[in-house]
Amino acid sequence: MSNLEEKTLKTEHIFSGRIIQVQVDEVELPNGKTSTRELVKHPGAVAVIAITDDNKLVMVEQYRKPLEKVIVEIPAGKLEKGEDPALCARRELEEETGYDCKSLELVSSFYTSPGFADEIIHVYVAKGLTKKEDAAGLDEDEFVNVLEITLDEALEFIKKQRIFDAKTIFGVQYLQIANLKE
Secondary structure (H helix, E strand, C coil): CCCCCCCCCCEEEEEECCEEEEEEEEEEECCCEEEEEEEEECCCCCEEEEECCCCEEEEEEECCCCCCCCEEEEEECCCCCCCCHHHHHHHHHHHCCEEEEEEEEEEEECCCCCCCCCCCEEEEEEEEEEECCCCCCCCCCCEEEEEECCHHHHHHHHCCCCCHHHHHHHHHHHHHHHHHHH
């Protein structure tokens, strides 16, 4: 089949919240039939693989309500409307960990769940970390513990499901690959 596109016939907005919007689209399929698609619209996000001068990863440990558990993650956060992803990455790194960085490099961007959501995450590597005295704090509804762990500890956290999200596993595996190339 050469044309796989689905034409939107109608959109019904279901919910508009602080972070996401939910809609149901009626679509015409490539074969001419119709179907519905439940979509989550998201402004996008950033994630930061922050590496200290002694080669430790700066992580945050926090409770995630959808999972009903505490997990360990790389610092991350939602893009504000029109915000440059690199500036957002610096902001989130400072807010969540208290660190600033000398260098910030984009590793990759990827869609988290393209079957139903348009969320894209831009993943950066931050190096040359320095602790800021006057660092911007967490949002009022955010509570985290900052951890500094080795790559081996991160791999162990993955095995024990303390690290259990895609962006963080991506970051750890990225560092594994980078280490193999050195």
